[in-house]
Structure formats: structure tokens, C-alpha cells
Amino acid sequence: MYPNLLMKRASLTPNRVALRFNDQEWTFAQLLGKATKYAEKLHTKGITRGMRVAILASSDVRLVVVLHGCMQIGCELVMLNERLSEEELNYQLADSAPDLLLVDDHAKRTLSFANKWSFDDVEGAEQTAFEVEKEWPKERTITIMYTSGTTGRPKGVRQSLENHLMNATGSALNLGVQPNDCWLCTMPLFHISGFSILMRSVIYGMTVSLHTKFDALAAVEEILSGTVTRMSVVAVTLERMLTVLEERELSFPDTFRSMLVGGGPVPLHYLERAIERNIPVLQTYGMTETASQTTTLASEDAIIKLGSAGKPLFFANVRIDGVEKIGEICIKGPHVTQGYVGAAEQKNPLVDGWLHTGDLGYLDEEGYLFVVDRRSDLIISGGENIYPAEIEQALAKHPAVKEAGVAGRQDDKWGQVPVAFVVLKEETTEESLRAFMKKQLASYKQPVDYYFVDQLPRNASNKLLRREFFNHIKNT
Amino acid sequence: MYPNLLMKRASLTPNRVALRFNDQEWTFAQLLGKATKYAEKLHTKGITRGMRVAILASSDVRLVVVLHGCMQIGCELVMLNERLSEEELNYQLADSAPDLLLVDDHAKRTLSFANKWSFDDVEGAEQTAFEVEKEWPKERTITIMYTSGTTGRPKGVRQSLENHLMNATGSALNLGVQPNDCWLCTMPLFHISGFSILMRSVIYGMTVSLHTKFDALAAVEEILSGTVTRMSVVAVTLERMLTVLEERELSFPDTFRSMLVGGGPVPLHYLERAIERNIPVLQTYGMTETASQTTTLASEDAIIKLGSAGKPLFFANVRIDGVEKIGEICIKGPHVTQGYVGAAEQKNPLVDGWLHTGDLGYLDEEGYLFVVDRRSDLIISGGENIYPAEIEQALAKHPAVKEAGVAGRQDDKWGQVPVAFVVLKEETTEESLRAFMKKQLASYKQPVDYYFVDQLPRNASNKLLRREFFNHIKNT
Known part of the structure; x- marks a missing residue:
């Protein structure tokens, strides 16, 4: 067991500043107060320990309060990336099956989900006190974050209390x-x-x-x-x-x-x-x-x-x-x-x-x-991970595309940017592909260039040789 | 599993100073080098993982090397207090049953033990390389330290790797x-x-x-x-x-x-x-x-x-x-x-x-x-814990003593000092008691004053009321 992090911290150094945002400050005691209040409102709305809450919001003080509020209850947080497309978000929601989706603003977050509340929806609720845990099990999943692998389908990674705590401790040392x-x-x-x-x-x-x-x-x-x-x-x-x-x-x-x-x-x-x-x-x-x-x-x-x-x-x-x-x-x-x-x-x-x-x-x-x-x-563009396979799969859904390959190109500003290599089975235009892809993937994953090629370089076992794409173009 | 502490540290910051002693300095890399060398000599002499090594020595650079050397092998360290009497040390040795007693100096440490080597005895050995563990189990007993409880008999407390590590980490935070x-x-x-x-x-x-x-x-x-x-x-x-x-x-x-x-x-x-x-x-x-x-x-x-x-x-x-x-x-x-x-x-x-x-x-x-x-x-004298029961038991072994009680008295210099209250069954002198006690207990545990009384204050269940000793004297 480890301590309830925010509660312990607020006990040790209640008057230290926890958060600064837009020239305002909150101490750890104040942050715990706000998080507890939020938790009690969530509790009124039926959220209890062990439930999974997906969150889609921009970084601000309210989000910090919501995150700590959910942790005070003992919920697992599915951290949704606000840069993702609706289709990508829907996949992560379907895959993680949260009990609730919390968004900062209904107007900004139009995707549909059965149990979807805005921060304000919760703010409006009554508070109901509940027994807050002073200690949390080490194995508790604090957060779930999606990351892609070789297969292209993002996987929801569990980050436990132990993971976060030992990482923070190792970094401190x-x-x-x-x-x-x-x-x-x-x-x-x-x-x-x-x-x-x-x-x-x-x-x-x-x-x-x-x-x-x-x-x-x-x-x-x-x-x-x-x-x-x-x-x-x-x-x-x-x-x-x-x-x-x-x-x-x-x-x-x-x-x-x-x-x-x-x-x-x-x-x-x-x-x-x-x-x-x-x-x-x-x-x-x-x-x-x-x-x-x-x-x-x-x-x-x-x-x-x-x-x-x-x-x-x-x-x-x-x-x-x-x-x-x-x-x-x-x-x-x-x-x-x-x-x-x-x-x-x-x-x-x-x-x-x-x-x-x-x-x-x-x-x-x-x-x-x-x-x-x-x-x-992996393509790393401005610090964001982009998996070629994910873009390739999206491209392959286009009716005119026979197969597609994606590779990173060096870029002075972003480090790398994705570039698409497409083999067509019927006529289409780059514009058609771009319009199609916009609906499917976050903007930072959009290929900056499209090359139409006759075939893609593959090795003996038919594995795409993504690093050879650019040589391949030069030679053809 | 946690990392082998000294090895990990020497890998992370090899050139930082680990130890300063008498105007000399050793970096972590140097300390690891010396500890490993010592471990290889101990290994030659048959000391292997899991063995228990008692150590009786004054604090100096050699002791630090010996402690880390033993830890590199994976031994449990019984940390003997050099201020204890021979009788007290013998009890701890009998109780912990170490495979080996290491002393800094045979001349200074005359107590007898079957398998007793000086630091020099080990220094003289050849080195034999052995496979050093890069990771140590959390539950491993690093040290055993004796501390007394209510019963008066000191108990050997196990301090695990987890105990030491989490204590150090909590202190750092x-x-x-x-x-x-x-x-x-x-x-x-x-x-x-x-x-x-x-x-x-x-x-x-x-x-x-x-x-x-x-x-x-x-x-x-x-x-x-x-x-x-x-x-x-x-x-x-x-x-x-x-x-x-x-x-x-x-x-x-x-x-x-x-x-x-x-x-x-x-x-x-x-x-x-x-x-x-x-x-x-x-x-x-x-x-x-x-x-x-x-x-x-x-x-x-x-x-x-x-x-x-x-x-x-x-x-x-x-x-x-x-x-x-x-x-x-x-x-x-x-x-x-x-x-x-x-x-x-x-x-x-x-x-x-x-x-x-x-x-x-x-x-x-x-x-x-x-x-x-x-x-x-508990009497705390100059930061040392003294358990009245331990002194009382020692006193009770004296042939003239019927029963004895010990309590702490406030002292400007030491915080507290132990004072003895003795009920005799036959004539004796304070000098006789002092001489008798010197053989049994460390000097800091010696009662500073002896009061001969007719009886000791006890409660209904016959438990000694040590806090009333001083009032008792005033009233009798």
C-alpha cells in the first residue's frame, strides 16, 4: 500500500503551492479541497471506486481538479488525446469501455457516448461525502493511455500507482x-x-x-x-x-x-x-x-x-x-x-x-x-509518436488504394514528418486521399506528401521496408 | 527486485565522492572497487550469499568497505554495538548465530567466537571472482540490529532492503x-x-x-x-x-x-x-x-x-x-x-x-x-535506548538482591540517566553491586545511583510502577 498521494501531500505541506495557472495559485490543501468537492459531486452521480472514467479536455486548472477528484474516488483514468480524430477516439472509447466520459465542454467535444458529462454537468451536482481511502494499493491502475504498436491498433497501457511512484522517485534521485x-x-x-x-x-x-x-x-x-x-x-x-x-x-x-x-x-x-x-x-x-x-x-x-x-x-x-x-x-x-x-x-x-x-x-x-x-x-514528429502502420491502415480503406506505405522524412522544424507511398488500384487524386484521411486521423498524423508508386519495397518475407521508400522513389 | 545499491550508484555517478574520512576521499567507483575486492577475499574464505556475518568494529573507512563488501556477496549483517559488555555481545551472537564474526582488531575484541576473523585476516586472503547480483530481492535482510523490548531480552530486528530503501526515499521527499x-x-x-x-x-x-x-x-x-x-x-x-x-x-x-x-x-x-x-x-x-x-x-x-x-x-x-x-x-x-x-x-x-x-x-x-x-x-540517555527491565534482570542475578527496579531520572547533560531501586534479601554494599553490574552491562547502562528500599511500588496486577519510584523514596 502507498499513501493516497494528494491527501498525504496536503497533510505534509498543506501551504505549499501545488498549482499555478494564469497568475492564480492553489496550495496543496486547496487543491485537495477542490478535488474532494469534485469527487463528492461525482459520487452523487453514481461514480464509485474502481469505475473507469475517460477524460477529454484541455490542460487547465479544472482538468487538474477533475483528475485528482477521480483519483480520490479510486477511478481509473482513460486519458484521451484531444488531438485525435473522432474515429480514433471512438476506437479508444470502445476498447477501454469506460463507465463515463467526462469532457471539458460539450460544444467543443461533439463525439457521442452513452454516458457523457461535461465538467459543468458534474459541478451542478450536490455533494455526497464518501469514505476516502487513506491508502491505495500499489497495483491500482491510475491511468490508461493509448499507444500504438507494430500492429497499428493503439493499445491501452495501464500505468499503476507503483509505476508512477517509482518513476517519480527514480527521477528525484x-x-x-x-x-x-x-x-x-x-x-x-x-x-x-x-x-x-x-x-x-x-x-x-x-x-x-x-x-x-x-x-x-x-x-x-x-x-x-x-x-x-x-x-x-x-x-x-x-x-x-x-x-x-x-x-x-x-x-x-x-x-x-x-x-x-x-x-x-x-x-x-x-x-x-x-x-x-x-x-x-x-x-x-x-x-x-x-x-x-x-x-x-x-x-x-x-x-x-x-x-x-x-x-x-x-x-x-x-x-x-x-x-x-x-x-x-x-x-x-x-x-x-x-x-x-x-x-x-x-x-x-x-x-x-x-x-x-x-x-x-x-x-x-x-x-x-x-x-x-x-x-x-516509429515517426516522431514534434515529440508525438506516429506509427506508420496506423496511417497505412487508414489509407488502405480508401476504395482506390491497393496498398500504402508510410515513412518518416527528416524535417528541420518537427524532427520528422510522415510521408505516404501509395499503390493505386483505380484512379484517384491526392486531394481525394487527403480529404479521406482528415476524417480518420489526427492532423499531426496526416502525411505531408503523397507519392504514387507502382510497388512498395518489401523483403523476402514480404515485410515492408519502410526505410527504403525514399531510395525507391529516386530509383523509379 | 531493487538494484544492487552500491553497484547501481557507482554506475550512475562513478566520480562523485562517496566517503570522506580523515581528509581522504573515495568516489563511488572507488568504493565499489574496494568493496568488491573485499567481497572476493571473503568469498575465497568461504563466505557466500545468504550467510550471516556479525560485525564488531569502530566507524572508519575500513568498516564501510567491509559492510559494502558483505552486501555485495549478499550476506546478512549483524551489527554489534561496541559499547556492550562481553556478556551482552555473547547473548547477541548466540541468538543470531552468525556464520562468522568479523572484528576490526583482535587485540581490541577479546570475546571468543568459533569463527572469528579480523579485517586483516580477510585482507590477507586471495581474491576469487564470483557472480555479483545486479538486483537484490526487496525482502532481503540487509541488517540485523538488537533492540530491547518490555521483556528485557534484546531482540534481533531484521531490516530489509525495502525497509532501508523506502525509509531513505521518504526522507529524501x-x-x-x-x-x-x-x-x-x-x-x-x-x-x-x-x-x-x-x-x-x-x-x-x-x-x-x-x-x-x-x-x-x-x-x-x-x-x-x-x-x-x-x-x-x-x-x-x-x-x-x-x-x-x-x-x-x-x-x-x-x-x-x-x-x-x-x-x-x-x-x-x-x-x-x-x-x-x-x-x-x-x-x-x-x-x-x-x-x-x-x-x-x-x-x-x-x-x-x-x-x-x-x-x-x-x-x-x-x-x-x-x-x-x-x-x-x-x-x-x-x-x-x-x-x-x-x-x-x-x-x-x-x-x-x-x-x-x-x-x-x-x-x-x-x-x-x-x-x-x-x-x-524506556530511558533515553544521550540518544541511547536503555531498557529498565534489562538492568533489573542483571541486578536480580546478584546473590544479595531480592528484587530491583530501575527508572530514568532527568539529567541536564544526558537527558536521562538510569537509577536503581533495590530490595535486598541479605547484606551487601553499593560497591559490590556496581562491580557486579560492570561485568554484565555496557557502561552507559550502569545505574548512576542505587537506592536501597523495603519494597517497590506495584499496581494491582503486580506490575512495577517505575514512574512512582522517586515519589516512593520521598515518602518512605
Whole structure:
């Protein structure tokens, strides 16, 4: 058993600031008060321990209260990505089968679901007191987040209390924890990158400064003001902040302690520019299945271990599977998911306790991890994971498409962008394909270019050779 | 499973200083090197995983290497208190039945034991490589420390890896962790107060500055030099440091972050004097059975919550048992021992998961713990626990003694000191009793005064009323 996180934190440091949003602040005691009130309203509406609640909302103080309110009851949270298409959301709702869908705003969220309430619908309810658990079982599923695999169908990953807690603890032992810490959160809360900041907040007693959207200027100014000590970014958002600093010829103050950069590799010149601007960049390797970071590269090693994602955090273990130096990255530790919900529920993500990531990499002689290639030809665009197979399956539904392949192309701004290679069985236009795809997939998953080709490169066992798509075009 | 602590730490921060002793320093990589070498020598001498090794030694760098060496093999450490009498040590050896007794110096440690080696005996052996475990089971017993209970016979408390790790983690979430932390250890390593500092060192990546004995001047000077950020003391040692500072009219620098004061209450005027000298005093309530701290009072609350031991750390839970406001303090959490070795092995220290401490206390409306009375009329003298029953049993062995009672008397220097009340069955002298007792018990357990009385105050069920001894004398 572990403590009820927010309740324990509010008991330990009631008057510390838990949340800052739009120039307003809430202490841990206030946040617990609001979360409890919300929980009592949900309780009136029949929501009880063990129920599953899907949530579709933008990051703001209300969402934080709703998330903690649901946790106070003991619900499992299905964190829906607001950038997804209606069809993608419907799949995740059908797969996770929540007891309730909570949305921030009916007008903004038009998808239909049997039991769908807005935040306001719940706000209007009476409060009914219920017995709040002081302790939570380690195995409790706190969140369910969907992530795609090689098959293209997103799987609902369970993140347990133990996963979140041990991840936060391992990160604390790496980065340090200070009573005046404040983490700037511009990552969406439905992503593990954002949600894990909320978890660290209640575990460490740390302030979260929450921004609904990433705004380079706002983020830079807040850090310059000296009130922020940590931040999580991806390469593309780091670059935008660097540009702001460079334009103003400013550097970050020493009060700022660590800039965690995840979601793929960071180009060398970003690192060099970051050093110029006094930004301690810590590159990380993490994923939904590990409740965020598994390895982190200390900023002092950033240049000497260029391209490395660092060493496994205190509780994490990394092994390379295979006979060559480069093999599949396998991860073990209390931060690793115990499994899935829905269609993938019977699948065990672990083999002898090890998560097989599908990512390729190696450990150097000093134990630093180098990620050579992300799993399943994963495309990482602005920190978002895009699985080619998912786009390919969507394309294949178009009546004119015989088969389709998708690969990532390097992009200065986004790191990578998806590009489609299509073999037709009947005439159609690129416009027709684009219109068709818009209905099916989130905008960040839309191929930026379409190439019509005669055939797709495949290997002997007929597996798509996505990395050869671009060569293939040149040659044909 | 958790990582092999020292190995993991040496992998994460190999070049950070692990240990400072007599102006010499060892990094984590160097400490691992020395510990592994020592382990390979022990291995040559037949010591293997799961064996129990008792250790009797003074705190110095060699002892740290020996402790880590034994842990690398996977041995259970029986931590013997070098202040105990030979009879007391023999009892603990008989009870814990170790495979080996390791002493720092044969000349200094004359007690006999079948399989007894000095550190040098092992140093002289060849090295044999063995397969070091990268992961350790959570339940592994790391240390066994003896502590007395109501029955007077000391019990060997098992402290598991989980106990140590969760205690250290909970403490980190309370005090914070910084990469430049250095904990000054003047507590004996055979005590949980000292040993827990070694554990924090490898878990946090923190330097330990180790002193063999507490020396107020040396401790103050080291802190004044700015190289120490944390320290653990008891009230009597805190007072000595205050005196040094006051004589020199100096205060601690801001680099010093926390002074953890355990082993009983801290007088108000010490707190006031500490504030004058810029010492952030954190009062704690801890014990062998909880691998050190359970509750800690933040320094900013020291005056407003005078006399409180603070709030339970993140993973700790405290409950008061009984119908009145004041009741028995019960503790739950992953830092609580799972049991004993030897004669007490069958005893379960937990009832429904709760450790019943025997200490009396209450929680105020804000959840702060107040320890009203230590268990079993426990006498705390200079931070050492003294159990009256143990002294009473020793006295009762004297041929002239009919029965004996022992109670604590307030003492300006030590907090409390033991005083004996003796009913004789034949003539004897105080000198005879003193000589007799010297052979049986450590010097700090020797009664400072002997009162010869006609009878001892008992309640209806014949239980000794130790708190009434002093009144009893006045009235007779």
C-alpha cells in the first residue's frame, strides 16, 4: 500500500503551492479541497471506486481538479488525446469501455457516448461525502493511455500507482528535489510527459506551473523571472525557446535547474546553443509503457556522450537483446507497465519481467544507452509518436488504394514528418486521399506528401521496408 | 527486485565522492572497487550469499568497505554495538548465530567466537571472482540490529532492503536531495542512525563525511567550512555543538541544510539557541524497527509545534491506538521491519500490518505527532535506548538482591540517566553491586545511583510502577 498521494501531500505541506495557472495559485490543501468537492459531486452521480472514467479536455486548472477528484474516488483514468480524430477516439472509447466520459465542454467535444458529462454537468451536482481511502494499493491502475504498436491498433497501457511512484522517485534521485522546485508543464496532461509532472508534484511537494499550450515566449519569460526550476520539452519546442533567447540575447538564470528533453534525439547544434544560453539539457528516453523516463543523460555528459539517452534511473534496468552490439532495448523495473486493457488485455507486455520495446539501441562500455532506431519505424514528429502502420491502415480503406506505405522524412522544424507511398488500384487524386484521411486521423498524423508508386519495397518475407521508400522513389 | 545499491550508484555517478574520512576521499567507483575486492577475499574464505556475518568494529573507512563488501556477496549483517559488555555481545551472537564474526582488531575484541576473523585476516586472503547480483530481492535482510523490548531480552530486528530503501526515499521527499549533499556521520554505524546515513549515501549519490567519534569542535568546524549540508545528532550532542558556536560567537553557514535530531525530545532552549545559530533543527521520531525516521518536524514548525516529532514521512502511516486522546503509537509502512531473528523469530511485530511501538502519544488536529512517553519506561540517555527491565534482570542475578527496579531520572547533560531501586534479601554494599553490574552491562547502562528500599511500588496486577519510584523514596 502507498499513501493516497494528494491527501498525504496536503497533510505534509498543506501551504505549499501545488498549482499555478494564469497568475492564480492553489496550495496543496486547496487543491485537495477542490478535488474532494469534485469527487463528492461525482459520487452523487453514481461514480464509485474502481469505475473507469475517460477524460477529454484541455490542460487547465479544472482538468487538474477533475483528475485528482477521480483519483480520490479510486477511478481509473482513460486519458484521451484531444488531438485525435473522432474515429480514433471512438476506437479508444470502445476498447477501454469506460463507465463515463467526462469532457471539458460539450460544444467543443461533439463525439457521442452513452454516458457523457461535461465538467459543468458534474459541478451542478450536490455533494455526497464518501469514505476516502487513506491508502491505495500499489497495483491500482491510475491511468490508461493509448499507444500504438507494430500492429497499428493503439493499445491501452495501464500505468499503476507503483509505476508512477517509482518513476517519480527514480527521477528525484537523479535530478534532485528541492523544496522550492517548480516544474513548468506545457506538455498535454493526457500524455505521460505531462501527467508525470502532476504525479511528481504531489509526490515531491512541488509546484506545477501549467500552461494550456506551449508558447515559447511565455515559457521563456516565466523561466527568466526565476520562478521555474524544471521543464520538459521536445526538440522542436526547445529550439523555439532557444530562438527567443537568441533574439533577445538572454540566458536562463541559475535558478533554472533542468530541461528534460524527450521524444527522440536532440540535434547537436541545439545542445550547443542550449549551453550558450545556460540551459542544462537532460536528454531522456521514455515511453508510455514506462510511465515516462527510463534513462536520462546528465547535462554535464551531453556533449561527451553526444546522441546518448543516458543511463537507466535508479530503479530502472536496461538490457540489449540480440547477438550483435545493436539489439532490441529491453526495460525492467517497477516503473514498467503490467499490461493493457481492452483488446490487448490478454497480451503480456513483459517476457520474464522485461519489456521488449521494439526500439533498437546499444549500451556503450560505460553503460550509456544509445537509441539507434525507434520501434516499428516509429515517426516522431514534434515529440508525438506516429506509427506508420496506423496511417497505412487508414489509407488502405480508401476504395482506390491497393496498398500504402508510410515513412518518416527528416524535417528541420518537427524532427520528422510522415510521408505516404501509395499503390493505386483505380484512379484517384491526392486531394481525394487527403480529404479521406482528415476524417480518420489526427492532423499531426496526416502525411505531408503523397507519392504514387507502382510497388512498395518489401523483403523476402514480404515485410515492408519502410526505410527504403525514399531510395525507391529516386530509383523509379 | 531493487538494484544492487552500491553497484547501481557507482554506475550512475562513478566520480562523485562517496566517503570522506580523515581528509581522504573515495568516489563511488572507488568504493565499489574496494568493496568488491573485499567481497572476493571473503568469498575465497568461504563466505557466500545468504550467510550471516556479525560485525564488531569502530566507524572508519575500513568498516564501510567491509559492510559494502558483505552486501555485495549478499550476506546478512549483524551489527554489534561496541559499547556492550562481553556478556551482552555473547547473548547477541548466540541468538543470531552468525556464520562468522568479523572484528576490526583482535587485540581490541577479546570475546571468543568459533569463527572469528579480523579485517586483516580477510585482507590477507586471495581474491576469487564470483557472480555479483545486479538486483537484490526487496525482502532481503540487509541488517540485523538488537533492540530491547518490555521483556528485557534484546531482540534481533531484521531490516530489509525495502525497509532501508523506502525509509531513505521518504526522507529524501521530506528533506530534499541535492547533488552536492554531504551528510556528516558521527553516529555509530552499528546504530540505525549511522547505518541509515550509509544507505542514503548510495541511494542518493551523497557524500558521507565519517567521524569515528563525535567531537563537537571537529563537527562544528567542518560545518563552518561549508562542506557539509546535513547531520544527525541527539539532544546532548546538539547542545555541545551549540556551546562551541556560542563560545566563538559564530553561526552555521546557509550551505548547512538540516540538523536531524533524534533519540528523544529536544529541550525548548536548545531549539531557541539553534535558531540563533542558524541551525535548521528537524526533530524526528524513529527506531530500529522502522530503519530510522518515521516522523520528522520541519524546522519552520519547530517553535509553533513545540515538543512535536512532526508528521509521518511520505510512505509512513501513524495511528494512535486506544480510546483516550493519548494512546499507543502504531506505525505502518514499507519501512517497518517484518520481524526478528533468533529467539524472537516466531514473534510477529505487526498486528494487521501495524507495528505497536509501546510508546504513548497523540496526533493533534493537524496530524502532528506528540510522543508523550517512550515504551516500557524506556530511558533515553544521550540518544541511547536503555531498557529498565534489562538492568533489573542483571541486578536480580546478584546473590544479595531480592528484587530491583530501575527508572530514568532527568539529567541536564544526558537527558536521562538510569537509577536503581533495590530490595535486598541479605547484606551487601553499593560497591559490590556496581562491580557486579560492570561485568554484565555496557557502561552507559550502569545505574548512576542505587537506592536501597523495603519494597517497590506495584499496581494491582503486580506490575512495577517505575514512574512512582522517586515519589516512593520521598515518602518512605
